[in-house]
Amino acid sequence: MFKFYLSGHDFEYEVQNALRVFDLNADIEISYGSFEGRGLSLVSCLEEGEIIRARAQLYKDRELLSEACFKADDIILEKYGDKKLKKTLVIKTIHHVLKSYYKVEPDYGILTGVRVVKILIIAKRENKSGEEINRILRDTYEVKEEKIKLLWDILSIEEKYIDEKINKSNYNLYIDIPFCPSKCIYCSFTSYVNCPQKKINSYLDTLSFEIEKTIELAKKKKLNLNTIYVGGGTPSVLNEDQINKLFEPIIKHYDLSQVREITFEAGRPDTLNKEKLLCLKRNKVDRISINPQTMNDDTLRAIGRKHLSSEIVDAYYMAREAGFTTINMDIILGLPGEDESDVRRTMEIIGGLNPENITVHTLAYKKLSELTRESSEFYKDYDLIKKMHAAIDELCQGKGYKPYYMYRQKNIKGNSENIGYTKDGRECIYNMVMTEELETILGCGLGASSKIITGENKHETIRNFKSLEEYEMRIDEIINKKQSLLGG
Numbered sequence: 001m002f003k004f005y006l007s008g009h010d011f012e013y014e015v016q017n018a019l020r021v022f023d024l025n026a027d028i029e030i031s032y033g034s035f036e037g038r039g040l041s042l043v044s045c046l047e048e049g050e051i052i053r054a055r056a057q058l059y060k061d062r063e064l065l066s067e068a069c070f071k072a073d074d075i076i077l078e079k080y081g082d083k084k085l086k087k088t089l090v091i092k093t094i095h096h097v098l099k100s101y102y103k104v105e106p107d108y109g110i111l112t113g114v115r116v117v118k119i120l121i122i123a124k125r126e127n128k129s130g131e132e133i134n135r136i137l138r139d140t141y142e143v144k145e146e147k148i149k150l151l152w153d154i155l156s157i158e159e160k161y162i163d164e165k166i167n168k169s170n171y172n173l174y175i176d177i178p179f180c181p182s183k184c185i186y187c188s189f190t191s192y193v194n195c196p197q198k199k200i201n202s203y204l205d206t207l208s209f210e211i212e213k214t215i216e217l218a219k220k221k222k223l224n225l226n227t228i229y230v231g232g233g234t235p236s237v238l239n240e241d242q243i244n245k246l247f248e249p250i251i252k253h254y255d256l257s258q259v260r261e262i263t264f265e266a267g268r269p270d271t272l273n274k275e276k277l278l279c280l281k282r283n284k285v286d287r288i289s290i291n292p293q294t295m296n297d298d299t300l301r302a303i304g305r306k307h308l309s310s311e312i313v314d315a316y317y318m319a320r321e322a323g324f325t326t327i328n329m330d331i332i333l334g335l336p337g338e339d340e341s342d343v344r345r346t347m348e349i350i351g352g353l354n355p356e357n358i359t360v361h362t363l364a365y366k367k368l369s370e371l372t373r374e375s376s377e378f379y380k381d382y383d384l385i386k387k388m389h390a391a392i393d394e395l396c397q398g399k400g401y402k403p404y405y406m407y408r409q410k411n412i413k414g415n416s417e418n419i420g421y422t423k424d425g426r427e428c429i430y431n432m433v434m435t436e437e438l439e440t441i442l443g444c445g446l447g448a449s450s451k452i453i454t455g456e457n458k459h460e461t462i463r464n465f466k467s468l469e470e471y472e473m474r475i476d477e478i479i480n481k482k483q484s485l486l487g488g
């Protein structure tokens with residue numbers, strides 16, 4: 001248990017995140033009272049005199065273990081603002097004392113946010129030079145050189161899609177199908193397992209209504225449809241009639257062959273057959289995702305999948321035969337019981353299949369999932385995930401894949417990241433514009449989020465209901481919210 005004593009600030013959320021970088025399980029108590037000094041105590045002060053400075057001291061039973069102090073002049077930010085400066089100072093001092101306590105140098109330094117490449121995008125918009133941006137990343141945020149290089153590599157691909165004028169007038173349609181054939185133990189998404197057809201059809205009625213109304217609002221606002229992404233859940237649990245029904249309201253308004261990219265997640269091989277794949281092709285789906293997560297059958301069983309790795313290979317070839325020229329495959333690093341050799345083997349098999357995209361996730365511990373954390377010792381996860389990422393990167397780059405988008409999550413094993421790799425020119429546009437919040441996303445379906453761009457680096461969010469009953473009963477409320485933000 002850590003007891004934090006705060007004075008001069010009340011950045012409780014940030015303080016807790018700073019600790020989570022090192023220890024996902026640590027219990028924390030926050031006090032604004034006087035220092036008692038029992039057990040592990042971290043004293044964090046912010047002083048706002050002529051110079052703004054922050055100080056942190058770590059004690060064990062009143063014995064000072066380490067301390068750190070930074071002042072405003074010591075840091076530069078991509079976007080200056082008093083509150084941001086103060087928070088950064090506080091986090092940086094806490095990070096320093098915890099670093100010496102845990103004896104770990106986290107790759108992303110003090111950063112805990114989801115969108116790291118966005119720091120570069122914002123700094124560039126503010127005309128900061130490459131050297132200044134590197135100084136922000138290295139000296140202020142303490143990001144390691146190899147990660148700074150990764151961020152620039154990703155930005156060099158994303159830059160092709162950053163065009164303020166186009167970005168402002170585009171929107172992307174996200175559609176959620178919240179049904180799955182079985183539950184994965186690490187899953188925290190809203191997904192209904194083995195749902196009766198009657199319920200699925202009733203959901204599709206409401207969903208079609210929402211899609212149609214959403215498109216009408218987007219058209220009134222003169223937004224252009226850029227991409228469509230059907231995710232979930234496992235959208236490929238739908239049968240052909242249901243897939244056709246899903247695309248009907250879109251076809252009413254658009255020629256699907258003119259939409260720049262249509263992705264359909266076909267995550268589980270046990271939901272795929274030739275007819276379904278051909279039906280997706282007829283609806284102009286041009287990118288599908290077949291997600292092994294691992295090619296180790298024991299792990300597949302342990303995580304709750306009801307298929308073998310050989311079925312993934314069969315599904316992949318079936319999709320190629322049906323004419324899919326862009327296939328993504330997801331894998332997860334850090335699955336229970338797996339080590340570096342399991343990940344290498346998985347990657348060698350997938351690399352041999354040669355999909356256009358490979359998305360490498362790192363296991364994240366979610367509150368609502370079945371999976372519990374096996375290790376509270378950060379350095380063990382940290383070393384393992386680092387080795388796994390290095391192996392993946394070597395294998396991917398050796399086969400001509402480049403990293404093209406990345407994001408981080410809370411409670412991610414080894415405080416790591418998720419990286420999308422792509423073959424030249426085959427990147428998923430939706431993933432980039434969504435991750436960097438470049439374009440409006442209009443989400444339809446259970447639990448879907450809409451992010452409506454309202455200005456430079458500003459957006460409004462609408463979150464749909466997360467229970468089937470509420471979603472169906474209160475669909476008018478969702479449409480009204482969209483209407484009030486989009487106008488019309």
Ligand code: SF4
Nearest residue numbers: 180183184187191233
């Ligand atoms: S396939 Fe995806 S949505 Fe479905 S249970 Fe597994 S992780 Fe959750």
